[in-house]
Amino acid sequence: MSAPAPRKRGGAFRRFAAVFTKELIQLSRDRLTFATMLFIPLVQLLLFGYAINTDPKNLPAQIIMQDDSAFARSFVSALAATGYFNFSGTARSEEEADHAILANKAQFLIQIPANFGRDLVRGQKPAILVVADATDPTATGGAVAAINGAAASAFSRELVGPLARLQQSPPPFDLRIQKRFNPAGRTQLNIVPGLVGTILTLTMLIFTALSVTREIERGTMETLLAMPVRPVEIMLGKIAPYALVGALQMTIIMLAAIILFDVPIIGSVLLFVALTMLFIIANLSVGYTFSTVARNQLQAMQMSFFFFLPSMLLSGFLFPFRGMPVWAQRIGEILPLTHYMRIARGVMLKGAGVNDLSFDILALGAFTLAAMGLAVARFRQTLD
Amino acid sequence: MNEPPRDDIAIDVEGLTKIFDGKTVVRNLTLRLARARIHGFLGPNGSGKTTTIRMLCGLLTPDAGRGSCLGYDILTQREQIRRHVGYMTQRFSLYEDLTITENLEFVARIYGMPDPQGAARGAIVRLGLQARAHQLAGQLSGGWKQRLALGACVLPEPLLLLLDEPTAGVDPKARRDFWDEIHDFAAQGMTVLVSTHYMDEAERCHDIAYIAYGDLLAQGTAEEIIDASGLHTFTVTGADLHALQRKLGEDKRVEMVAPFGAALHVAAREKSALDAVADENRAGYRWTPDAPTLEDAFIALMNGAHNGEGKAA
Structure with a gap:
């Protein structure tokens, strides 16, 4: 048996390289770990980059339309124009609307009461009821703000001539926003x-x-x-x-x-x-x-x-x-x-x-x- | 051997073949094992013993071949086979994080025994494990683990025991006790197939099957296998046995040469040729004619399986 050769300089690097090579080989054999390393950053990037939107638009909303005046229709189209609402359906009754919100089919209910147009013209300040599913306050926050904005200018086209006196602030109707399920927005x-x-x-x-x-x-x-x-x-x-x-x-x-x-x-x-x-x-x-x-x-x-x-x-x-x-x-x-x-x-x-x-x-x-x-x-x- | 009637046959397989990744591990194996006997299953490492045992109890699907185990088809009646076969794996494979009692009760319940707790208690007494009944199985020594594994295997009263190298790493006393038990089981009518590397264990079996590299090379009692090998042997003593071993290793007439303590075992099939070798190498050595052992026969078989690729040395 010959005596072990004296350690050469650079031996540390060679041993490091040996471990490094071995790890690389093992890593390339372990496809799942490899996939995880690629998949996780990719998913996070895509999700955080594209998917995550804390100000969602196009929220499903249902209308309980009890009035067919031009004012009622204008109000609905003003809301639609904000881009926050997607009027997925018209509820025929309040029960139907309640079910839609409980079944998570609608996030908003907008009820326009009977004789809304007539009462508006008479200056009786009719009330529009907006019910928001506020279980997720982040999801509804933007839309609620948009309703207020839309209400202010909803009837600029109709309120002309003799009705121009109604185009004032506060608007000639009441907007009651009811944040259901989580009124405090906790x-x-x-x-x-x-x-x-x-x-x-x-x-x-x-x-x-x-x-x-x-x-x-x-x-x-x-x-x-x-x-x-x-x-x-x-x-x-x-x-x-x-x-x-x-x-x-x-x-x-x-x-x-x-x-x-x-x-x-x-x-x-x-x-x-x-x-x-x-x-x-x-x-x-x-x-x-x-x-x-x-x-x-x-x-x-x-x-x-x-x-x-x-x-x-x-x-x-x-x-x-x-x-x-x-x-x-x-x-x-x-x-x-x-x-x-x-x-x-x-x-x-x-x-x-x-x-x-x-x-x-x-x-x-x-x-x-x-x-x-x-x-x-x-x-x-x-x-x- | 006489052809026994079918009722006396525990394992009857024909042409069993198993291929892993293009490598044939078991090749065209035909086995016929009588009931209520202890069958030794021998062969070098990687010769397909474990694979064969797994095919017999339905853990592996053969790539070719057919046959029956206890009269049930190994391809289509696996469930019945599982119910009546006790399989003891090479590696301890009961739950190390359960106690002895819990392990045995689990087995009893899986097999649907009517009184699992009573059955486990009975097994613990039979195994002499009363003092350790509530010890975790993982804390047992090798010998006790093996006893427990055997106890769990026989608990549901199987008709056939498949034991895969059950005594590896177990001390001689525990091995002897183990074999006494195996003989008791066989006397009660249980069929046992036990794979082993130990020659003394092979000699304790009623019958031996020797497979190497997927082929069944010999089958019969120990004497039959020794006789069939046709070997003639000498025991040689003398001064420089190592030099003689090397010299004989290159001699084409010598089938096998292996050191045994302070002696050398030399074997060949041709008696006249072996006598000639002995005569040529008498200077300084004492040649004593000897009966071939089972090991001689196996080593010769193994060398034959390698097509003379190198003699035992």
Whole structure:
């Protein structure tokens, strides 16, 4: 055996280069990490750059038109001209309009009372009622300001000749703006229900995302697969305990919401609990699906973040959903958090019921079933 | 061997083939194993033993071939096979973060045993693990882990036990106890297929199947395999055994040469040729005729499987 050669100068660099090369090779083999590194900045850039608009326009509004005078029509077109409103429909009754706002189909209701034109001309100061869904104060702030502006100049064309005397300030009618559900515009009322969903998404995803990969990494999967147990049984058995954990989390968050932040539950508590459980199961199923696809626990974690990031950004939690471009809204509609966000805000703040939320409930249910179906199909019953 | 009637056959597979990424791991394997016997499954590392065992219990799908395990089709009746087969993996694969009791109760419940708690308690007594019943499985020593794994395997009273190198890393006393138990199970009618690298364990089996690089090279009792090898052996003692080993290693007439402590084992199929080699190399060495061992037979088989690519040395 010869004595080891004396260390050459520059040896440190060579050893650094050895580690560097090895890391590069390993990184190039790990495609998911690579994709994460490209995907996350790209998504953030696109979302923050294009999708996020805290002053959304084109908000769905419904009109309860009880007058057919030229004044009424002018007022509506003046509102339309602001660009903030998209008159999606005309409600025939107040109940219908209420449903539209509870079901999240309309953010504004504008009621023009009977004989509005006649009363206006008579100088009786008729009142226009504007109901704004203020659960998300950021989303409605701009539009409310625009209504006031439009009202001031709405009738400049009609109020000529003998009626010119009415063209004065204050305007010849009353504008009553009712910020429903959150009259004080407290952001907490909007954020807390969203937080329930966001926290549950992250924790539930990660719990189950690790469940199958952990068995594979620890080698216990081989024994489990050799035993007479079916994939559906394994899946349900793994999801169920975390549903209990989720129920506990929900209780803690809700107690904090009520005690610390003074957020009410206006609707049915039972409905809220039931739908939150549905949402918890939806997320557990997604996590479990990741778990059947990922090869190790790190990959499962990465997939969870892949899912969590758009959930947080595109669900309407951080930014008004209606302020996002259509492509971002489309992606958002796929995510369970988007639907849960509507459900949570609807039940807690607006007192919405099953009928009002049927679309979001069905979407959550369909999503859960699809995720579970995929997981069972993906579950490898053999080691092939 | 006589052809036993089908009821006496536990494993009957034909032409089993498994290919991973273009590499044939098991090639056209045909096995017929009788019930209520201990079958040793031997072969070098990477010879396809684990892959074969996994195909038998439905964990891997063969690329070709067919057959039955306990009378159930290995391709279509995996569920029935799983119910009646106990499979002990090479690596400890019970839950390390569950206690012994919890692990056994889990197994009992999965197999739908009527009284899982009672069954687990019974198994703990049988295994002599009473003092450790509430210890986490992960904290057990290698020998105890192996006992627990075996206990979990036999808990649902399987008809067939598949044991993949069950005694790797276990001390001789624990190995002996383990084999005593295996023999008890076989006496009760259980069929056992056990893969191993240990020759002494191979000799404890009723029958041996030897596979190398995907091919079944020999099957039978230990004596039958030794006889079939047709080897003749000498034990050589003397001063510079290393030099002799190197010299014989290059001799085409010698099938196998391997050191055994202070002696050298030399084997060949042709008795006359081997005698000639002995005569040529008597100076300074003592050549004693010897009966070939199972290991001699296996090493010769392994060399044959390599098409004489290099002798054991």
